[in-house]
Amino acid sequence: MAASRLSFRNITALAPMVRVGTLPMRLLALDYGADLVYCECHRVVNEVLQTVDFVAPDERVMFRTCEREKDRVVFQMGTSDPDRALTVPGSYPQELVTGLSIPVTCKYESCLRWRDAHLVQRIERTGVAAIAVHGRMKEERPRHPVHCDYIQAVAQAVSIPVIANGGSLDLVKTNGDIEEFRKAAGASSVMLARAAMWNASVFSNQGPLPVETVMEEYLKYEAYRLQELYQQTQERLQARRDVLESSSQPDRLVMDGDVTTMAVKFERREYPPQITPKMFLLEWSRKEKLEQPLYEMVQRSQDRAFQSTVTIAGKKYRSSLWEKSKKFAEQTAAIVCLRVLGIPEGRIGEEDSGLVCKRKREAKMNGITEEEGIKKRHVAEQETDNSKMAAVANGDRHKLDTLQNNRRS
Numbered sequence: 001m002a003a004s005r006l007s008f009r010n011i012t013a014l015a016p017m018v019r020v021g022t023l024p025m026r027l028l029a030l031d032y033g034a035d036l037v038y039c040e041c042h043r044v045v046n047e048v049l050q051t052v053d054f055v056a057p058d059e060r061v062m063f064r065t066c067e068r069e070k071d072r073v074v075f076q077m078g079t080s081d082p083d084r085a086l087t088v089p090g091s092y093p094q095e096l097v098t099g100l101s102i103p104v105t106c107k108y109e110s111c112l113r114w115r116d117a118h119l120v121q122r123i124e125r126t127g128v129a130a131i132a133v134h135g136r137m138k139e140e141r142p143r144h145p146v147h148c149d150y151i152q153a154v155a156q157a158v159s160i161p162v163i164a165n166g167g168s169l170d171l172v173k174t175n176g177d178i179e180e181f182r183k184a185a186g187a188s189s190v191m192l193a194r195a196a197m198w199n200a201s202v203f204s205n206q207g208p209l210p211v212e213t214v215m216e217e218y219l220k221y222e223a224y225r226l227q228e229l230y231q232q233t234q235e236r237l238q239a240r241r242d243v244l245e246s247s248s249q250p251d252r253l254v255m256d257g258d259v260t261t262m263a264v265k266f267e268r269r270e271y272p273p274q275i276t277p278k279m280f281l282l283e284w285s286r287k288e289k290l291e292q293p294l295y296e297m298v299q300r301s302q303d304r305a306f307q308s309t310v311t312i313a314g315k316k317y318r319s320s321l322w323e324k325s326k327k328f329a330e331q332t333a334a335i336v337c338l339r340v341l342g343i344p345e346g347r348i349g350e351e352d353s354g355l356v357c358k359r360k361r362e363a364k365m366n367g368i369t370e371e372e373g374i375k376k377r378h379v380a381e382q383e384t385d386n387s388k389m390a391a392v393a394n395g396d397r398h399k400l401d402t403l404q405n406n407r408r409s
């Protein structure tokens with residue numbers, strides 16, 4: 001159906017539904033008699049499944065369509081952010097309408113009757129082809145009755161088609177109720193969500209059909225999603241394979257350029273509360289009078305996983321496995337460094353190295369908490385750094401040497 005022949009009058013549509021309006025559901029609705037279907041990026045032609053996929057940067061399929069619903073699917077775009085919504089009514093809708101060769105429509109929830117007329121007339125002036133109105137206000141829920149009079153007021157205020165929404169399971173339980181809802185709302189067309197979700201055969205004048213029959217037809221279309229499920233399974237298997245490799249060869253070192261790598265994961269349960277490999281590495285560097293460890297972070301776009309590289313004493317270390325958080329990525333980098341250097345990392349069952357516990361005992365003897373001790377050390381180090389900067393600025397070499405010696409001691 002060409003865009004010029006696409007009409008929004010006297011039609012029945014499947015409403016947009018998060019996590020429900022998938023391709024199998026939309027095709028099923030079309031089979032049962034829906035005239036239009038709404039759906040919930042990068043366009044990719046899938047030759048294997050004969051579909052067109054819209055995928056996110058992490059390669060997840062966000063939307064999938066096929067030839068059968070061409071020119072009969074409405075792509076839903078919107079926001080739940082009221083501040084962002086306020087920025088839209090400027091020139092953007094008109095630019096969108098004039099810049100596309102396909103119809104652009106608008107869908108919104110009813111507000112107050114006296115405000116609706118002014119709002120929809122403003123929307124109509126942008127050039128949209130139709131307006132869909134949900135007959136409930138924002139604070140109302142499906143248990144509240146739909147306001148057909150609100151939709152009727154909108155239909156009387158504009159000349160473009162108005163699609164009534166919100167009558168599912170309240171006024172519309174079967175196919176025969178659809179026309180009654182349309183007349184009660186004074187609308188051009190009807191859009192269904194919950195009634196279709198419970199039984200898509202509500203669109204059929206032969207319905208309602210048994211739920212088991214509808215489920216069987218749905219499962220036939222669900223085969224389109226097998227490729228996506230296969231990809232997800234492959235990713236899970238790869239993650240398990242990485243874990244197994246890290247446990248079977250925990251100390252195998254691999255050089256990646258100038259970086260020493262090891263396949264390790266950070267398992268929080270293997271360490272006592274408030275003890276981490278990063279803490280041990282930091283205390284060891286202070287004991288050896290080295291610069292503090294420096295962590296560099298990278299993120300993988302396809303799954304948003306993190307990998308950290310730690311530099312200490314001019315050498316770099318990282319885990320070859322990726323973590324789901326920045327904190328865990330830094331911990332795995334610290335683990336690799338500690339294991340390569342043969343330094344305890346604080347795991348449960350290891351012998352007491354005295355690196356971290358010594359500071360705790362000293363703080364306890366001085367009557368201060370560990371957190372207070374950390375804060376005091378941070379303030380002292382900051383003051384020393386400020387003094388060093390001042391000494392450099394003033395050219396006081398003797399004072400700079402004294403400060404550096406004091407910090408080492």
